[in-house]
Amino acid sequence: xxxxxxxxxxxxxxxxxxxxxxxxxxxxxxxxxxxxxxxxxxxxxxxxxxxxxxxxxxxxxxxxxxxxxxxxxxxxxxxxxxxxxxxxxxxxxxxxxxxxxxxxxxxxxxxxxxxxxxxxxxxxxxxxxxxxxxxxxxxxxxxxxxxxxxxxxxxxxxxxxxxxxxx
Numbered sequence: 424x425x426x427x428x429x430x431x432x433x434x435x436x437x438x439x440x441x442x443x444x445x446x447x448x449x450x451x452x453x454x455x456x457x458x459x460x461x462x463x464x465x466x467x468x469x470x471x472x473x474x475x476x477x478x479x480x481x482x483x484x485x486x487x488x489x490x491x492x493x494x495x496x497x498x499x500x501x502x503x504x505x506x507x508x509x510x511x512x513x514x515x516x517x518x519x520x521x522x523x524x525x526x527x528x529x530x531x532x533x534x535x536x537x538x539x540x541x542x543x544x545x546x547x548x549x550x551x552x553x554x555x556x557x558x559x560x561x562x563x564x565x566x567x568x569x570x571x572x573x574x575x576x577x578x579x580x581x582x583x584x585x586x587x588x589x590x
Contacts, residue, residue, distance in 0.1 A: 444576040446583070449512045450478050451525075451533040452496040454489035458520045458533040461486040462512040464575055465555070466498060474562035476544060479555045485515060491556060495545055495563070497532035502539035502570040503582045509573065529564050539572040539583075541565065 431439075451460035465479035478498060480487050490496055501509055511519050524536035528543035535541070544560035551557075571584025 441577040447501045447573045447575050449499045452490050452493040453531050459486045459489045477559050479557050481555050495530040495532050497534050498542045499535040499538040500540040501573045504537050539570050540567040
């Protein structure tokens with residue numbers, strides 16, 4: 424008789440997740456006048472009308488509390504020109520914005536230069552989901568460039584503009 428596990432083990436889930444291709448974003452916000460941010464691949468569009476998106480951030484992230492207190496945040500969809508940016512924001516550091524070119528969005532959130540696309544969003548809901556907070560957000564500002572996005576799969580970054588179409 425086969426017994427089903429209540430939950431797959433962590434190593435199996437890591438293997439499963441490595442099969443999924445994601446975009447690469449840096450989520451940013453202002454924290455009492457100081458820009459903060461982190462690399463996030465748990466981003467998704469929810470609706471186009473009204474424009475609504477979500478990002479998920481682990482509670483243990485040093486940026487989590489800043490985001491939780493914020494009214495607005497920015498989602499910077501990284502471009503193929505930004506390996507330096509993802510490497511900076513994927514690590515812990517006291518000043519990730521040192522030597523980084525950025526500007527404040529209409530609501531003050533840091534918009535990172537050279538990004539493939541940018542959104543500034545108003546946080547509408549904060550849902551607790553186990554080890555993460557899911558931020559449900561309404562888009563209040565958006566911009567897009569011609570630079571292809573960076574994508575991530577199986578521990579490697581790829582050029583999202585060089586994907587080969589099927590069929």
